[in-house]
Amino acid sequence: MATRHTARPKVPRAVREPQMLDEALRVFAERGYHGASMADIAAGAGVTKPMVYAYFGSKDELYLHCIDHAAARLMAAFDIARDENETVEETMWRRILAYFRFVGDHRDEWLVVRGQAAATGGPFSERVAQARRRVVGLVVGQLEEAARPGTRRRDIEPLAEAIVGAGEALGDWWVEHPEESAEAMALREMNLIWMGLGGLLRGEYWTPPAVASSA
Amino acid sequence: MATRHTARPKVPRAVREPQMLDEALRVFAERGYHGASMADIAAGAGVTKPMVYAYFGSKDELYLHCIDHAAARLMAAFDIARDENETVEETMWRRILAYFRFVGDHRDEWLVVRGQAAATGGPFSERVAQARRRVVGLVVGQLEEAARPGTRRRDIEPLAEAIVGAGEALGDWWVEHPEESAEAMALREMNLIWMGLGGLLRGEYWTPPAVASSA
Amino acid sequence: MATRHTARPKVPRAVREPQMLDEALRVFAERGYHGASMADIAAGAGVTKPMVYAYFGSKDELYLHCIDHAAARLMAAFDIARDENETVEETMWRRILAYFRFVGDHRDEWLVVRGQAAATGGPFSERVAQARRRVVGLVVGQLEEAARPGTRRRDIEPLAEAIVGAGEALGDWWVEHPEESAEAMALREMNLIWMGLGGLLRGEYWTPPAVASSA
Amino acid sequence: MATRHTARPKVPRAVREPQMLDEALRVFAERGYHGASMADIAAGAGVTKPMVYAYFGSKDELYLHCIDHAAARLMAAFDIARDENETVEETMWRRILAYFRFVGDHRDEWLVVRGQAAATGGPFSERVAQARRRVVGLVVGQLEEAARPGTRRRDIEPLAEAIVGAGEALGDWWVEHPEESAEAMALREMNLIWMGLGGLLRGEYWTPPAVASSA
DNA sequence: AATGAATGAGGTTTCATTCAT
DNA sequence: GATGAATGAAACCTCATTCAT
Numbered sequence: 048m049a050t051r052h053t054a055r056p057k058v059p060r061a062v063r064e065p066q067m068l069d070e071a072l073r074v075f076a077e078r079g080y081h082g083a084s085m086a087d088i089a090a091g092a093g094v095t096k097p098m099v100y101a102y103f104g105s106k107d108e109l110y111l112h113c114i115d116h117a118a119a120r121l122m123a124a125f126d127i128a129r130d131e132n133e134t135v136e137e138t139m140w141r142r143i144l145a146y147f148r149f150v151g152d153h154r155d156e157w158l159v160v161r162g163q164a165a166a167t168g169g170p171f172s173e174r175v176a177q178a179r180r181r182v183v184g185l186v187v188g189q190l191e192e193a194a195r196p197g198t199r200r201r202d203i204e205p206l207a208e209a210i211v212g213a214g215e216a217l218g219d220w221w222v223e224h225p226e227e228s229a230e231a232m233a234l235r236e237m238n239l240i241w242m243g244l245g246g247l248l249r250g251e252y253w254t255p256p257a258v259a260s261s262a
Numbered sequence: 263m264a265t266r267h268t269a270r271p272k273v274p275r276a277v278r279e280p281q282m283l284d285e286a287l288r289v290f291a292e293r294g295y296h297g298a299s300m301a302d303i304a305a306g307a308g309v310t311k312p313m314v315y316a317y318f319g320s321k322d323e324l325y326l327h328c329i330d331h332a333a334a335r336l337m338a339a340f341d342i343a344r345d346e347n348e349t350v351e352e353t354m355w356r357r358i359l360a361y362f363r364f365v366g367d368h369r370d371e372w373l374v375v376r377g378q379a380a381a382t383g384g385p386f387s388e389r390v391a392q393a394r395r396r397v398v399g400l401v402v403g404q405l406e407e408a409a410r411p412g413t414r415r416r417d418i419e420p421l422a423e424a425i426v427g428a429g430e431a432l433g434d435w436w437v438e439h440p441e442e443s444a445e446a447m448a449l450r451e452m453n454l455i456w457m458g459l460g461g462l463l464r465g466e467y468w469t470p471p472a473v474a475s476s477a
Numbered sequence: 478m479a480t481r482h483t484a485r486p487k488v489p490r491a492v493r494e495p496q497m498l499d500e501a502l503r504v505f506a507e508r509g510y511h512g513a514s515m516a517d518i519a520a521g522a523g524v525t526k527p528m529v530y531a532y533f534g535s536k537d538e539l540y541l542h543c544i545d546h547a548a549a550r551l552m553a554a555f556d557i558a559r560d561e562n563e564t565v566e567e568t569m570w571r572r573i574l575a576y577f578r579f580v581g582d583h584r585d586e587w588l589v590v591r592g593q594a595a596a597t598g599g600p601f602s603e604r605v606a607q608a609r610r611r612v613v614g615l616v617v618g619q620l621e622e623a624a625r626p627g628t629r630r631r632d633i634e635p636l637a638e639a640i641v642g643a644g645e646a647l648g649d650w651w652v653e654h655p656e657e658s659a660e661a662m663a664l665r666e667m668n669l670i671w672m673g674l675g676g677l678l679r680g681e682y683w684t685p686p687a688v689a690s691s692a
Numbered sequence: 693m694a695t696r697h698t699a700r701p702k703v704p705r706a707v708r709e710p711q712m713l714d715e716a717l718r719v720f721a722e723r724g725y726h727g728a729s730m731a732d733i734a735a736g737a738g739v740t741k742p743m744v745y746a747y748f749g750s751k752d753e754l755y756l757h758c759i760d761h762a763a764a765r766l767m768a769a770f771d772i773a774r775d776e777n778e779t780v781e782e783t784m785w786r787r788i789l790a791y792f793r794f795v796g797d798h799r800d801e802w803l804v805v806r807g808q809a810a811a812t813g814g815p816f817s818e819r820v821a822q823a824r825r826r827v828v829g830l831v832v833g834q835l836e837e838a839a840r841p842g843t844r845r846r847d848i849e850p851l852a853e854a855i856v857g858a859g860e861a862l863g864d865w866w867v868e869h870p871e872e873s874a875e876a877m878a879l880r881e882m883n884l885i886w887m888g889l890g891g892l893l894r895g896e897y898w899t900p901p902a903v904a905s906s907a
Numbered sequence: 908a909a910t911g912a913a914t915g916a917g918g919t920t921t922c923a924t925t926c927a928t
Numbered sequence: 929g930a931t932g933a934a935t936g937a938a939a940c941c942t943c944a945t946t947c948a949t
Contacts, residue, residue, distance in 0.1 A: 057929055081296025085923060095931055097925080106923065135463075193463050202450070205435050206462075209454050212431020213424040220423045235417070239424050243458025245468075247421075248350075248408050253460075270913050272948055278912080299939065310914050315941065485934050487927060493933080511726025515919065525935055527921080536919065565893075623893050632880070636892075638865045639858040639884050646857020650850050665847075669854050673888025675898075677851075678780075678838050683890075702908055730944060740910050742946080751944065 064102055067092040071103075072113050076158035080110055080171070111174055117156035118178035124149040126185060135193040136241065137256055142185070143214070143236050147229040150218045161215050183207045210240050271308075279317050282307040284370075286318075287328050291373035295325055295386070326389055332371035333393030339364040341400060350408040351456065355470055357400070358429070358451050362444040365433045376430050398422045425455050486523075494532050497522040499585075501533075502543050506588035510540055510601070541604055547586035548608030554579040556615060565623040566671065570685055572615070573644070573666050577659040580648045591645050613637045640670050709747055712737045714800075716748075717758050721803035725755055725816070756819055762801035763823030769794040771830055780838040781886065782901055787830070788859070788881050792874040795863045806860050828852045855885050 070092040074083045085106055089096045103109040124145050129138045150157045160178050186207035194203060214236050221232050238253045273281075285306040289298045300321055304311045318324040339360050344353045365372045375393050401422035409418060429451050436447050453468045488496075500521040504513045515536055519526045533539040554575050559568045580587045590608050616637035624633060644666055651662050668683045715737040719728045730751055734741045748754040769790050774783045795802045805823050831852035839848060859881055866877050883898045
């Protein structure tokens with residue numbers, strides 16, 4: 048008489064793994080690395096802990112997986128190809144817009160790459176930083192393209208960091224004011240970083256070019 | 263049952279308590295709420311856990327204490343009175359400078375109020391947010407003062423958030439490039455938010471007024 | 478980080494849980510709620526603490542479990558159906574006999590429901606009291622049946638309490654004089670409460686009816 | 693410059709000690725040995741812990757002190773001299789009355805000697821039992837005096853235990869029905885143990901002799 | 908006589924992780 | 929592929945107790 052467990056779905060790996068990853072992202076985003084427990088993640092994904100271990104090895108590896116996954120997706124959304132006929136300004140606008148759309152649609156993924164996670168310390172601080180650096184890197188690239196020759200990398204990098212930081216803060220604010228649209232948020236960011244307060248306070252606003260970018 | 267202790271310093275509370283608070287700030291800043299352990303904090307302060315509990319009650323209370331303490335100090339540094347004859351621009355510059363000086367001199371305190379901590383969730387998310395809001399509030403005040411009449415609060419608030427977010431990101435970057443001066447960092451922030459990229463890319467830089475504020 | 482365990486029995490829950498409950502009853506009965514430690518209970522049951530928590534949740538829940546379990550068993554033993562042709566006296570005798578048999582056979586369970594446990598205070602005082610009240614309630618029912626009409630509930634209740642209290646005290650005494658039989662103890666109780674000292678001192682003893690109650 | 697503590701009352705030992713003892717009795721009665729903490733007792737008595745240790749040595753010693761103290765007082769109240777012209781019945785009535793008066797007036801002291809405390813286990817189980825035995829002993833003495841010659845000690849002792857147990861249960865019931873008078877409670881006990889249910893159910897009540905003993 | 912400072916030990920609880928089935 | 933049973937380690941917190949002043 049073979050021991051009979053309760054019904055075992057036998058769901059294939061290709062289905063189970065994403066389920067777990069999604070749940071992991073959700074929980075890590077919500078509670079941070081230390082606050083998240085493997086039990087919660089497993090339960091949330093509808094499996095038992097050993098399954099999670101079988102698929103991801105350890106909590107650390109799972110977390111790294113989440114970071115990489117989220118970073119890849121964010122990059123895919125953010126890394127919009129530069130159009131030949133486009134000004135830097137226009138490209139930047141389209142990227143910022145894409146960024147906020149991603150934030151709105153995939154908040155968990157965004158949160159994992161966001162600065163918050165870096166506070167965790169430990170072995171992933173570096174990995175999160177690395178993921179975040181890729182985002183910053185894109186901005187750096189754009190700035191380098193547009194900057195006058197001779198501008199030092201040393202000055203461009205922190206500028207890009209500040210721009211991303213402003214975006215993250217806006218993202219946080221957005222979480223608590225969800226009635227705003229991604230466009231409105233992107234416009235806020237673009238206005239601040241392009242026009243600067245000097246201009247804004249004089250009443251000079253930045254407005255998107257006539258032909259709107261489609262969804 | 264009888265316990266025999268080794269010689270104990272017997273430092274008065276007025277001295278010990280700040281020691282503990284300092285260590286707590288250090289550890290919380292470094293590892294976050296969940297990552298920090300009371301044992302580590304106690305050991306770092308040169309005492310045993312019961313002492314920490316005797317003075318601060320619980321981990322939560324200690325954390326709240328840290329937040330409030332840090333927020334108060336940051337505000338004290340940041341809340342520079344507006345000079346009558348000063349332009350908004352100048353006041354803002356002095357504040358930003360004060361902000362980065364504080365970041366440089368009291369990194370732990372700054373980190374605890376910084377967005378990172380908000381990710382903890384639980385009963386302090388609110389408290390941290392509240393502390394952070396006070397900082398943002400100051401910026402909002404300044405912006406309101408300078409904005410053209412009719413500007414909606416709704417637009418000013420996220421702007422202030424973005425400005426603070428940019429400062430936080432710069433602070434993070436600074437941590438890994440400690441050879442920079444507070445002045446240089448403040449200048450970077452001021453340039454971005456005041457001139458905007460539009461100006462910067464055209465080669466228009468913001469420079470502080472002639473008479474520098476002394477240390 | 479990797480932990481290596483030694484060979485573990487892997488006993489199914491249906492077996493382990495009762496083992497734990499038994500041990501918990503034993504320890505709680507012996508040392509009281511405060512005096513009992515989860516570590517002791519776990520060790521006594523041949524497992525580690527986390528198992529106890531996995532099955533019972535918390536010390537409080539475990540204690541409540543013990544109380545309920547013990548109360549249910551005591552009631553099952555004590556709540557003997559009244560025979561139609563029987564006098565109240567006879568029913569009472571059979572119940573008292575059943576009571577002392579239970580005390581003899583399941584001392585731990587009895588002790589947990591016994592007054593001792595009520596002294597614990599906290600959230601279970603009430604639960605223990607409640608369990609005990611069920612026992613008293615049975616006696617009250619019997620007394621009401623037998624009392625002359627018009628007897629006030631107010632007078633019956635304390636009477637029942639006193640009868641149970643006498644039984645508990647006899648149980649305690651029995652613990653230290655284990656050579657006595659359950660029958661002898663029941664006879665003592667029956668004699669005191671049925672005949673009263675007045676009768677006893679005059680040499681009037683109560684004796685059980687001819688046909689002994691079977692096991 | 694001598695170190696100056698905050699005002700130190702310098703209360704003489706003769707005053708402080710009873711204060712502490714009272715508070716200890718209160719707390720032990722309320723929470724039991726394990727549930728009581730030295731800090732609570734000290735705070736409740738308005739002194740610091742080292743004072744309690746200076747006066748009583750240790751928690752165990754303090755508890756023993758409480759037991760002895762309470763037992764002595766209970767005995768003093770209960771050990772009423774037998775009047776020459778009095779029947780056993782009358783003496784017993786006066787003692788029971790004295791017992792319940794004591795319970796009403798000094799509940800904490802009573803509770804410490806009551807069976808509850810015996811559950812503590814450990815080194816005082818014996819001491820509490822011993823104190824309680826003195827109470828039972830008095831009853832035994834009375835019973836021996838009144839019993840027909842040849843009655844075995846072996847039968848008298850449990851009888852006395854049961855009588856005391858009934859009294860304790862009535863005391864517990866009284867705690868939750870404080871509107872009852874000591875006389876009413878004593879009458880209940882006397883009726884049960886003297887008349888027995890047999891008599892009571894036939895409507896035969898015991899009533900105190902004409903000349904009531906005054907307070 | 909009295910206290911503030913301090914601690915070792917132990918209690919409850921949670922968590923990442925593994926093994927046997 | 930999947931799980932129930934199990935555990936070592938460590939976290940938070942409390943308590944009885946002592947020492948220096």
